[in-house]
Amino acid sequence: MQLLYFAWVRERIGMGGEEVSPPEAVETVADLVAWLSSRSDGHAAAFAKPARLRAAVDQAFVPLDTRIAGAREIAIFPPVTGG
Amino acid sequence: MQLLYFAWVRERIGMGGEEVSPPEAVETVADLVAWLSSRSDGHAAAFAKPARLRAAVDQAFVPLDTRIAGAREIAIFPPVTGG
């Protein structure tokens, strides 16, 4: 699945996105975030406080306990600050 | 005192205003309207339904029972419809 990162999540990880294939045990967005944290120091820094993260699955905002089976694009980012 | 008429009050009376000197018994705007009604058929038509009239004394909106002693300019008109 395609991952996208925005704002300080993107900055800390050091890239705008990546293609990943998480194991079956990774069932929700929260699971995904925990699993990604071990990939690099940047991932660990970006995902240290999951309460500060928001996510979109296939471009729709979702809570972090949303299941990710079948998702093609998952975006992880801080709370939005537009307008 | 100077009287001013607007909208259909002006049209029915046939003029935009006039200078009058009402007798002392004319104490309020309502008294003034009643006293003016006898001046012409146009005045009578304009002032036939006092509930449909509004007034300003020296350019401030006031209820019709407002006393007019000392007023320099009194305007009589329908409810406003701007905006």
Added chain:
Amino acid sequence: MIRILVTTDAIDIAAEQVSLEQGGAVATFTGLVRADDGVATLELEHYPGATEAALLRLAEQAVARWSLSAATIVHRVGPMHPGERIVFTGAASAHRAAALEACAFLIDRLKTDAPFWKREVVAGKGRWVEARESDDHAADRWR
């Protein structure tokens, strides 16, 4: 900054907007002449002097109540046609809620507190527009 204008000219929205752009948030309202029931011409009569004073009082109240950085009221008078701008109100503030509320206040209260009268010309015949009770209710919510 308060700006009050009663004019027979067309209302220049772009210029009014730019003059309001002080602070972080600008809210505006524009009323257009509608072509309801075949209205061909709308004529706006007003009470010169008293009109400007009433509009200034409204703008001053809004500036004080919402700590605005700018407030503008422009009202056209004389004859105009469907689609033309009849009124513009604008409020600028540091934050959006103040600008939005103040802009609504200005147009709601203008409807009941400023001496303007509308006359519609339909099929060559003029008729004075009746005041609406709903306008009194809209104005009352700010009291």
Added chain:
Amino acid sequence: MIRILVTTDAIDIAAEQVSLEQGGAVATFTGLVRADDGVATLELEHYPGATEAALLRLAEQAVARWSLSAATIVHRVGPMHPGERIVFTGAASAHRAAALEACAFLIDRLKTDAPFWKREVVAGKGRWVEARESDDHAADRWR
């Protein structure tokens, strides 16, 4: 008519206003970059595709809820400077209450429902703007 635009160009208020002038009442909101705390540059990042979809959904909700004749949302992205326009929302309707409410709805909900992120540059150092709880409350009143 719904118009959604996410752009790196300056926002042309006069053109947006004219395209909204359908029906009797037009309400608009414009957000400007503030120079709070010495901000020299504001950078707006967004989620291409998802942003436009989110704004379109908001505009469609507003049109349905208030029977609007037109709704517009324009949001600038990329680097910009104090005083420049960052966002514009507009609503047009037959009556003013609908236009005013819908315009407030659009900007309140845009703040929480559209994927934009602000980064301020102060004295050469960048910092991401924190989301505000007050924005969540403002958005909640429309739910």
